[in-house]
Structures are given as structure tokens and as C-alpha cells.
Amino acid sequence: MTYTPATQDQLLAIRVNAGIEELAQSEKFAAAEPDMVEAIVSGIGEFAAGEWAPLNRAGDLEGAKLENGVVRLPEGFAEAYAHYVEQGWNAIAGPVEFGGQGLPFTLSCNVLENLGTANMAFNLLPMLSVGAIESLEHHGSKALQEKYLPRLVSGEWSGTMNLTEPQAGSDVGALRTTAQPIEDGEHAGKYRIKGQKIYITWGEHELAKNIVHLVLARLPDAPEGSRGISLFIVPKYHVKDDGTLGSHNDLRCVSIEHKLGINASPTCVMSYGDNGECIGELVGAENRGLMAMFTMMNNARINVGNQGVQIGERATQQALGYAQERVQSARAGSPDKSPIAIVEHPDVRRMLLRMKALTEGARALLYYTAGQVDRGTLGDTAAGARGEVLTPLIKAWGTDIGIEVASLGVQVHGGMGFIEETGAAQHWRDSRIAPIYEGTNGIQAADLVTRKLGLDGGEALTGLISDIARDAKDEPRLAALAADCEAVANWMREEASLDDRLAGSVPFCTMLAVAVAGWQLLRQLRAVESGESPGLAAAKPASVRFFIDRIVPEASGQKAAATAGAEPLYAISTEQLVG
Template sequence: MSAEIAKRFTAKERPAVTSYSPATQDQLLAIRVNAGIETLADSERFAAAEPDLVEAIVEGVGQFAAGEFAPLNRIGDLEGAKLENGVVRLPDGFKEAYDAYVEQGWNAIASPEAFGGQGLPFTLACNVLENLGTANMAFNLLPMLSVGAIEALEHHGSDAQKEKYLPNLVSGAWSGTMNLTEPQAGSDVGALRATATPIETGEHAGKYLIQGQKIYITWGEHELAGNIIHLVLARLPDAPEGTRGISLFIVPKYHVKEDGSLGPKNDLRCVSLEHKLGINASPTCVMSYGDNGECIGELVGAENRGLMAMFTMMNNARINVGNQGVQIGERATQQAFYYAQERVQSARAGSPDKNPVAIIEHADVRRMLLRMKALTEGARALLYFCAGQVDRGTIGDAAAKSRAEVLVPLVKAWGTDIGVEVAGIGVQIHGGMGFIEETGAAQHWRDSKIAPIYEGTNGIQAADLVTRKLGMDGGEAVTSLLAQIVSESADEPQLKALAEDCLAIAQWMQGEASLDDRLAGSVPFCTMMAVAVAGWQLVKQRAAVAAGAAPSLARTKPVTVRFFLDRIVPEAAGLKASATAGADLLYELPAEVLAG
């Protein structure tokens, strides 16, 4: 803080970068009510997820995150990851915190028991990531990508590959990455140029020589884990063009011997680190494979079916990126409440007492704080509802599996939009001090801005909703969800009306709307659906609290839910005209005229 600015505040008034306090009670409420953890525990697969264990996990990981990850958040932002002589260095404390994370078993929560995991519901793995990411979003990207790599190999790897790689990935001793994007391709994965050439003879016969460059590889190089297992998309010789000709390969940083020990380093390297707006402690790498023609990889699954295998990892990652919206929203909200109670400025409007009060007493600050809280809790309710549907799909509920597919773009797109909005409001509540880096409020906004971009931009999520997801099960997957919200919202007319509008838009898109019309209205429609589902799930939380669940939330939850229903739901309803406006106006002007 500059001396000039510091002079304006007393020591007590000077803002501070606050630590993380786990939102344990609201998380437990969402896990019980929205994910339905207790009915999941009725199944043989998740029988271990009994109430005492669930509570111990949620409380335990919250304490761990607050004690180990949170103190590194600010230093990670200020110092960041650095590439020195081909090695990525992190600030002091990161290695020790990651070792503690592995030692305490947090990486293994939902992984298969056959490979050292605990076999618990995905819902609880989401909670682990929520706490870690709220404490330190950049650091949390390391375990988040590993979770996705584990799932991809669990579903598509051979038995030998699972035995070779999963135990150490599950424990966290090794980390995983996903390598899709290339400089010329961006989101068009089918345009990739990385190649995989079969090895016919020698000790590596049956494997492949990998060559190419990948960009935006999160935690693509670091020294915190003993090995890094890269999952790389590449094209075989004579493979079909586009996405139909992509295969997936395991490319380890260090070769793994038959006995599981590490061999020499593979022919891959980190060329550079991206200089980013935020998440500075997360090394975002440009990776080069096969500079010397000696990069060895193993095929995962069938040839030319790599994108299908990678989508397993991507869907997992999209839910977890939506989770990041909750994370950054929670962190920004906590800091804003702290600041609003400490910052004294002006008398309350209309008060006969002209003494200045804490800004939390001013009406517009109250509005902003309640908005932050309502949006964050709404996004959390949506996240855990989706996670619960994923878990039900895992134990054989086909309808829940389809519903989860519909919910993924809502969680990812709206959840991350909420993260950006809430972090931005947090800066606003700090006033001019929010624009000053020393308060830490700006870091939350900078960190939040990547989430609507990676793992498929939010525009891509919305496009997925109105194309593939809208047509699932003959349209039943979307319409049955909306119809259920309508039928259960008789006591909340605005929520019911929003769900009815969504249902009408879905039917219009399934019928007379052209593909361009659907795409033109996809983002507002995605927002409307997400708000409808989140509002519905919040109403369920309110009812549970009224019935005695979560006594510590008895005062706050009804107010938060009421704010969401009275303020957020009507805003979403106002998007109907945009969702159904069609595409004609968008293409009224030729590109050169529009840009001129």
C-alpha cells in the first residue's frame, strides 16, 4: 500500500487480506439436501458414506484447507510460478502443503478402492475441491486435473495401464494433466497437429513416438509430485481428418518401469510459462513433445477414439470448473463481509445520529452483500445437485445420468459467470481500496476470470445445451427437469413462471427454431435454466432448515433464499426475449461492415 493511501486510514480501518473460514454448515446442507447423500449411502456402492463420515470429511478438509492451502494464496499470487532452467519453481511452502495433502489422503476420496482410493461418492470429492479451491484456487488446479486423469484412465485404460499408473495417481504421489489445445487450434480440437507414430521394433515396440506442441497445460511441469502423467491427444498416420481421427496417449514425464519404479526422463519439456491475468501460482505451460524424436507414449483405448476418452475427463473437469465459481464466490464474499464490517464511512441515510457507521449498514452495500451470498449459495446448491445426479448415474440410475449431462453446462457456465460477478462485487464493496492490490480483493476477480474460458468457453457450454443436451432422450432429459420444477414450485409463482418460460423456450428450440436461432439464444437460455434449477434447489434447502436441519442457518437461509427468488429469478425471467429473438439481426450486417 502506498504511503499516500495508507495515510487515509487508521490502523484498524486499514483493509486486510482475510483468511479462509470453511463454509462447513452450508456445504453439509447442500450435500444432504441437494446431493441427497443419505439416500446414496443406502446403495451398496456408497454404503460407507454414513452421516458421521460425511461430516468428518467436510469438517476435516475445511480445516486442512484453511490451515495449509489458504496461507499460500497471497504469496502464490505475488510470487507466482517461475521457470528456471527447465524446472518450474513454486514459492516456499507449496511442496510441504502438497505433501500433507497426499499424506492425509484427500486425493483418494472418490477414487476406486482397487487402486488405493476410498470409493466414496463424487459429491464428497467435489467438497474436497471446493474447500481447497476456496482457500487457494491456483493451487487447487493441481489435484483437480489429477482427479480427471484418474477418471479417464479408470474408464478407458487397459488393465495393465490401470495397475501401472492409477495407484500413484490416486494417492497423489503423481499428478495428471490433459493436453488438448495447440496454438493454431484453440477450441477446435479437431485441428490439432500433434502426431503419434507406431513403434514397430525394439524395447518400445507397441508404443508410439509422440511429437508436437501443446499450450495452456495446467500444472504441466512442477516438482511437487514425483511424476506427471500427461494425457495427450495426437493423430496417428493416415487417421481421418477432424475429431474422428484423434487418439489419446499416456505420456509420462518419467518412464515407468515394469516394477513401478521411475526410469529416465521422457523426451518432453516445458518451453515457457504463460504470463496471466490471475491464478499466478498455477504454472500454465507450453509443452513440447519429441524435440529429439524420443518421446514415448501409450495408446489409451481404441485408435481414433481419443476424444471420447478425453470427454470423460473433460466432463469431470467442467463440473469442477463450475465448482471454482462457487469457490471464488465464497472467498470474495467472506472478504467483502469482513471489510464491510470494518470500514466506517458516513452516517446511515435518514438516521438522526450523524455519526459514521460501518458500511454494512448502508442499503446498497447490504444489497451487494446479499447478492454475493445468494448467488454463491445458489451456485453451490446447483453444484451439489449435479454431483448427486452423477453419483446416482454411477450406481445405475439412467435418468439421473441423463439429468447430470444436462446439468453440466449449467454448472460450468452459470457457476463461473457467478464467480466473476461475485468477485467483481467484492471489489466494488471495497471501493477505491478494491482497486488497490494490497487488499487482495482484486486477486479474487483476476483469478475468477479464467473459469468462464477454460474447459470449453461458456459460449460452448451454452451451445452444447441447446444442441446435444436439448435433444437427449428425444428432448425428455431437459423437459422432464423443467416440468418437475414447475410442478414443485406452486408456492413460488416467480420461480414457477421462470421454469414455464424455460419449458416454452426449449419446445420452441426443439421445433421451429433454426440451428442459428438456437445458438443465438443459447447463453440467455442457459442462464435462465441454471437460475431456475438453483432457485428450486434453494427452496428445498429452506424447507429442510425450517424442518430443523442446520440450526446455525435458521436465521440466514430464509433471507438468502428470499433474496434469490425476489431479485435473481426475475432478472433471469427477463432474458426470455433475448433467448427467443432468433439470429437474423446478428447476421444483418456482413462481417466487414460490422467490423468497419
């Protein structure tokens, strides 16, 4: 199935929720004028729909294949990626001094939204490169930046991040990959990397001319745990002083995983230093690698939340199309017993409106988060802190929404949704990874109720809730949810133990995310009622009212779970639990 880019709703979110016009008043983002923004949003939508979307089904059916150490993609992927690079889409938010356009992160999010709605598995390739650029820009030496950033920014080379090992999943501090300093010879000052990493997204492929791996490893005599981790840049091909490519580094893809979904994204097991000659260069300071990698991960977490929007949009469009075509049964209570399109049946209409409202809510939260990140880049520390609070919300709730909407899409199709040929099942299968990678949603919720709860003395989170409450005075359901969020936050700060907070973290994360999304949808509705985006004047009020009247009260219902404490979880022993 093809898709139509959600250009109008994206522009509304970029203007209202991200506040792009305010960002463009700064010197750094002055180029983000309205005409430029509209050209980017419409242009990437057309490109994604025309070149990446047609490859989505073939990518799912054929997938990536490892042949003699080389990952092969279905026909058309190489050409589509080459066109993506040639048209400059990878460079939208890249640093100007290294060939980027220097535009706001908000617009980079839009590029990835459109590409991911067209083809989620394919979109993981540029998404990881964006994160690699961010990490090197903040932590790489000038020499490393000059050596790697121009081609990463252009997309000629791609980037990955290598954290996970077979024995160390979310516990990154348990990694065993080593880095041995080289004291003499042609590689003096560099390091020999040795170890194995798993779940490396796009770890091997032939679409880019080089792959720049960012690898976490441990130096000799480094402290135990996460305090002893360093970050290294390990290219697939050595890079000569003049920037040209040399010989193949001592690294290889051992295998690719057979997954539930995202089959066109090669998820690789990577082996480094089988012959003792895998050469890497240090990024940042010794034993400070996790901090450098988290720069990349925080970027990636927002973009993974973006994937919830992407899959939600694609599944919603497909369900709407099917519901208009599928004729079945007469309308209940109608004197006319002729069968009608299922879109006219109340429960199908409920599911479709829920899909639409959840997707638009997640999009509003996404661009609000991106706008706060951009303000933080401009030096607004309060906005930067708010962006940190919002990141676990968009990652966790956004990806939960992707799964729910994709599942509803299958349900709208009925039995045909369970048949692979319709493509509805692919959206659900693709969506299911997003709550797991880049820090599970449980980890995001834990981050919210530990570090983010007290960020800036608690003001980052408290101020956010206060802003919601102030704007929601005329919306009793949303105002009630804001009050519930405040009550839970206060309980967690003042009464709850750490275990209690962690036990209630997921429901609280959901509550706060829905509150922010509802608030941002309310801002959209007010803008549309004031004449913004006239093409949405009919549809937007319906989706916003559905969200506030039906989804917001559900989130308020999570308050009891958020404050139930940890004791009920341990009311029986582990032995009794497992039987």
C-alpha cells in the same frame, strides 16, 4: 486474508441437494454414512484453511517461475502438497482397487471446493489429477490402470490433459501432434509422440514425483478432424515394469504463460519429441481419443463450475469482513449523523446479500449436479442423463457467478478494492479464466441447445423443468421462470433454426441454471424450516428470498433474448460491423 470454511452450508447442500443419505443406501457408497461425511467436510475445511489458504497471497505475488526447464513454486507449496497426499485427500473418490476410498463424487467435489476456496491456483493441481483418474478408469487397459492409477489416486503422481495447440483452440480436430507406432525394440507396441501443446495446467512442476500427461495426437493415415484423434498417456519419467521411475521422457516445458490471474498455477507450453524419443502408450481404441478425453473433460467442467462457488465464497467472506470494519457516512435519513459501518448502508447490504445468494445458489446447483452424477454411476440412467444436462449449467453459470461475485467484492471495498494490497482484486483476476477453459461458456451453452436439448428424446431436459414447476407451485416467480424455460425449449425444438438456437443459447443457459439453482435453494429452505441445520435458521431464509425475489425475475427477463433468433446478429455485414 484467511477464510472460514462454509461447513454448515456445504453439509446442507450435500444432504439436501446431493441426497447423500440416499446414496449411502447403495452398496457402492455404503461408507458415506453421516459421521463419515461430517468428518470429511470439516476435516478438509480445517486442512484447507490451515495449510493452503496462507499460500494464496504468496502464490499470486510470486507466482510460478521457470528456471532451467524446472518450474519453481513459492516456499511452502511442496510441504502443503505433501501433507495433502499424506492425509489421503486425493483418494476420496478414487477406485478402491487402486487404493482409493471409493466414496461418492459429491465428496470429491467438497474436497475441491474447500481447497479451491483456500487457494484456487493451487487447487488446479489435484483437480486435473481427478480427471485423469476418471479417464483411465473408464478407458485405460488393465495394464495401464495397474501401472498408473495407484500413484495417481494417492496423489504421489499428478495428471494433466493436453488438447490445445497454437493453431487449434476450441477446434480440437485441427491438432497436428502426431503418434508414430513403434514396431520393435524396447518400446515395441508403444508410440513416438511429437508436437507442441499450449495452456497445459500444471504441465511441469516438482511437487509430485511424476506427471502423467494425457495427450491427444493423430496416428498415421487417421481420418481428418476429430474422428481421427487418439489419446496417449505420456509420463514425465518413464515407468519401469516394477513401478519405479526410469529416465526422463523426451518432453519439456518450453515456457509458462504470464497471466491475468491464477499465478501460482504454471500454465505451460509443452513440447513433445524434440529429439524424436517421446514415448507414449495408447489409451482406449485408435481414433477414439476424443471420447476418452471427454470423460476427463466432463468431470473437469463440473469442477470448473465448482471454482465459481469457491471464488464466490472467498470474495463474499472478504467483502463481509471489510464492510463490518469500514466506517463511513451516517445512515441516510437517520437523525444520528455519526458515521456507521458500511454494511449498514442499503446499497452495500444489497451487494453483500447478492454475493451471498448467488454463491449459495451456485453451491446448491453444484451438489445437485454431483448427486445426479453419483446416481448415474449407480446405474440410474435417467439421473445420469440429467447430470449431463446440468453439467453445462454449473460450468457456465457457476463461473459467470464467480466473476460477478468477485467484481461485487471489489465494489464493496470501493477504491481499496482497486488496490492490490487488499487482495480483493486477486479474486476477480483468478475468477476470469474459469469461463474460458474446459470449453468456453459459449460452447457450454451451445452444447445445451444442441445435444442436451434432445437427450433421451428431450425427456432429460423436459423432465427437469417439470420437476421445478411441480415443486415451485407456491413460488410464483420461480414457477414463472420454469414456464419461461419450457416455452424457450419448445420454441427451440419446434420453430428455431440451428442458428436461432445458438444465438439464444447463452440467455437460455442462464435462465435454466437460475431456475435449477432457485429450486434447489427452495429445497434447502424447506429443510431448514423443518429443523435441518439449525445454525442456518436465520441466514438461509434471507439469502433464499433474495435469490427468488430478485435474481429469478432477472432470469425471466432473458426470455426475449433467448427467442430473438439469429437474424438481428447479421443485420449488418461483417465489414460494417468492424468499420
